[in-house]
Amino acid sequence: MSGVVGRVVAFFATVVLSLAAPLxxxxxxxGKNGLIAxxxxxxxxxxxxxxxxxxxxxxQITHVDGDAANVDWAPDGRHLVFAISNERxxxxxxxxxxxxxxxxxxQPPGVFDDQxxxxxxxxxxxxxxxxxxxxxxxxWRMATDGSHQxxxxxxxxxGFVTDPNLSPDGKMLSFQGFDGSVTGPPPDKEPARGxxxxxxxxxxxxxxxxxxxxxxxxxxxSPDGRCIAVTENANHFHADDSANIVTMRxxxxxxxxxxxxxxxxxxxxxxxxxxxxxxxxxxxEVGGLFALYRMRPxxxxxxxxxxxxxxxxxxxxxxxxxNHHWHH
Numbered sequence: 001m002s003g004v005v006g007r008v009v010a011f012f013a014t015v016v017l018s019l020a021a022p023l024x025x026x027x028x029x030x031g032k033n034g035l036i037a038x039x040x041x042x043x044x045x046x047x048x049x050x051x052x053x054x055x056x057x058x059x060q061i062t063h064v065d066g067d068a069a070n071v072d073w074a075p076d077g078r079h080l081v082f083a084i085s086n087e088r089x090x091x092x093x094x095x096x097x098x099x100x101x102x103x104x105x106x107q108p109p110g111v112f113d114d115q116x117x118x119x120x121x122x123x124x125x126x127x128x129x130x131x132x133x134x135x136x137x138x139x140w141r142m143a144t145d146g147s148h149q150x151x152x153x154x155x156x157x158x159g160f161v162t163d164p165n166l167s168p169d170g171k172m173l174s175f176q177g178f179d180g181s182v183t184g185p186p187p188d189k190e191p192a193r194g195x196x197x198x199x200x201x202x203x204x205x206x207x208x209x210x211x212x213x214x215x216x217x218x219x220x221x222s223p224d225g226r227c228i229a230v231t232e233n234a235n236h237f238h239a240d241d242s243a244n245i246v247t248m249r250x251x252x253x254x255x256x257x258x259x260x261x262x263x264x265x266x267x268x269x270x271x272x273x274x275x276x277x278x279x280x281x282x283x284x285e286v287g288g289l290f291a292l293y294r295m296r297p298x299x300x301x302x303x304x305x306x307x308x309x310x311x312x313x314x315x316x317x318x319x320x321x322x323n324h325h326w327h328h
Contacts (some may be wrong), residue, residue, distance in 0.1 A: 031321065033276050034073075034319045034322065035052060036050065036271075036317070037050050037061075037080060037097075038317070039315040040314065046067040046069055047060055047062045047063060047064065049061065050098075055292075061095070067085050068084055069082060071317050072117045074122050076320065079097070081117070082116065083113065083115065090112040092107070092127055093105065097319070106146040110131065111129050111132065115164065117164055117165050120169070126139060126165075126166065128140070135159070137154055138161060153205070156179070157180050159178070162176050163176045163218065163219060166221075171200070173200055174195065174208075176215065176217055178192065192211040192214065193217065194213065195213070195215060209230070213230075214233050214237035215232050215234055218231060218269075221273070227247045228247070228249075228250060230245070236264070241264055242266055244261060245268050247297065258299035260299075268285075269282055278296065279294045280294065280295060282294075283312075283313055290309065290310070291304055291305075292306035292313045
């Protein structure tokens, strides 16, 4: 494989398959806490799983041909949107929380779609689209049935923008832009990413975190809209330091770490806020093992959800509890 198609497949493979860091795009709407969804590896590729916040009823919900990743919950907790990717394509699909009634959204030929997230009213999906013929990577939006597809913004200096998330009031868009350089020690170098905001028409673009922050492709708004959280030093730009979770205000001010690991071996990778805003979910890596945790947004009161093991939860998103009872 060579040329533009080879580069885009390699890019999406990096985004989808690199499970060293959770890379999904999502914003957590306010609500009661429901299931936590994430991607983990199986013998049939990366698939979606759900688990209750107490660690019970771990369940695989997809069995797709390829990789299911970059999951986001609908605001009412009744549907999931995610990407299905392989070497030939990347498409956006919607399913119920148990994986049933899955449907792929329409897509024109010659494009790769990824990183979907719902608007706060649940009527619109924002996503990243790469158009092969034009070598154009941009943020788009569409209705939940795939109609009314519209390009919003992009590209950036390195040609890529990703991780679109709407603020809970639906007035601002956060996203990540690439600057063309790479970070991290070889052989795991990753493109350097900075965090940006814009209005819903792609105007008034403001960079709120520098490219040198070395972020995951994963940011999330708090349900009250006051803060954004992300993982920094995610690819170990500072090789002897750890990956840690950082929160900040929407303008990038008052940035502070809420985890404080510095041995280079213990790493915290942010997932999302809980719908009630009282928790964040994250992956803790220690000694080559992976655990799913929740803690308060100030970093206190850590509780294990899934204990340390070789099972690697990534691309994590916490959904709202639907009005009806769980079927788990």
